[in-house]
Amino acid sequence: MSTNTDVAKIFNAMATILEIKGESGFKINATVKVARVLENLVEDIATIEDVTTISGIGKSSASKIKEFLESGEISSYEELRQSIPPGLLEVMRVQGLGPKKVRQLWQEADVVDIASLRTAIDTGKLDNLPRMGKKTIENIADALSFVESTSNRERLGIALPIAESILEELQKLPGITHSAIAGSIRRGKETIGDIDLLVSTTEPSLLAETFCELEGISKVFAHGETKCSIRLGSGMQVDLRIIDEEQFGAALLYFTGSKEHCILLREIAISQDKKLNEYRLEPADISATEEAIYKDLQLPWIPPEIREDRGERACKNTPNLLTINDIKADLHCHTTASDGHMSIEELATIAKARGYHTIAVTDHSQSQGQANGLKPDRLLKHIDAIHAVNETMDGITILAGSEVDILPDGTLDYDDELLAKLDIIVASPHAALSQSTEDATKRLLAAIEHPLVHIIGHPTGRIINKRKGLEPDMTTLIAAAVEHNTALEINANSYRLDLRDIHIRAAAEAGAMLSMNTDSHRPEDFEQLRYGILTARRGWLEASRCINCMEHDVLQTWLVRN
């Protein structure tokens, strides 16, 4: 919800300003925590009667939130904001510049924003400041150029293959005993800040040297005995940790994060008179595997995707999250009939090779002119063609479907008589994706309630790092999806990952069904499935709540349920 995001942004900004002003770190952490809680909240904060019932939000923050909801601003934030130059928040984004240095730059060198920082460097204004040597200024200048040229976190679909290829390269070295990708990639976050690799080896110097001399490196930040850090030409930062083999589990746990989960574990350790760090759990000196550490903390092993301090502490057993092997059907794919690059036969052959029992052909509907959407007469012929191929192929059921546009007013792009001829209907929003929350909710609600619709495809229409998409009232949509037994899609394409993790979790907990689809247009698109799986797992999804995990006949029954 956008209100939640708006308020979260204010709390994040407040925290940064408090840092620059040198306030207590605990107060700052508490403020950041409020922002994080709001970011992860599915319900609109305005609909919650007493926000102090939410852990992390106390009286003081509650009154600030209330003030924002009533007046659209927070007076104490406005005061804070006026106490420092607004551009300093941007300066804080420069790597290597924290609150202390930023304050020093402001007070002693008149730096008020990115532009004046650049000027200060170029005119030598920083040269005589205390603890500001040549090397430090060089590093700031370099990091500044980086901020000026780029800003976004990279998509999981970009970062994961890069991480895999670097790790593969390092694994060729002699002496390697263990290796893993850690960090937010292992947790399956939709965007990645940097790549974390862990390796244990009998030849640490060779490993570090090779890593720091990999092809395509634009900068080496650190080249230590246990930590090396580089930036690739593409802008991604890659950190390598060189780990003692017998401490691999403790390191993997620590560097997988999230930070919040690690803090949670250390707090649990302290409450049991133990101490956890990146090397071991004391006093029992447990370090070899994650499982052993969790066990000693009296917790089940927690899957990386849910290590976010969003309630995993209460797990009595390891949650049975769905895996890629649970997927037995893909219910949203395109052929050459619209904008795909595969024939019906090709699509079915690939699906069969992946071990699926069912594949749905869901080409675009008539409004999607740019995607060669099918007019009714073409759709009728396409349905016949799909059924004909289905007759000729054994071991796979090919469904004649459509990805029907949900038009801005909530009506569908074909009339009901035509829709009734289809085996499966995925209804998706494609245009008018900047509607108000109210309009978007009405629009999607109409589709969910439509008796012929099986699945709502990429419900928000967002494109990661590019387009915000719709911001419907998700609580309302989920309730309707449960009532009408309409599945909400998890579009696995790494540009979309739509629904996103927190909404998947809310939907599954409310009893809604979800549908995991690749939206494949080309053969290689089927490989996007793993990003959808990671996202679903982040949403605590179990196979029992995903229609693509149903056995053949169960799915058939589900499709004709209405």
Added chain:
DNA sequence: GCCGTTTTCGGCCCGACTGTTTTCAGTCG
């Protein structure tokens, strides 16, 4: 600022690396 089988005060996660110092502050994850 938040929290509480240690409840209304006292505590809040932990260590590596860099650059600048000469014993450590700042930043990062």
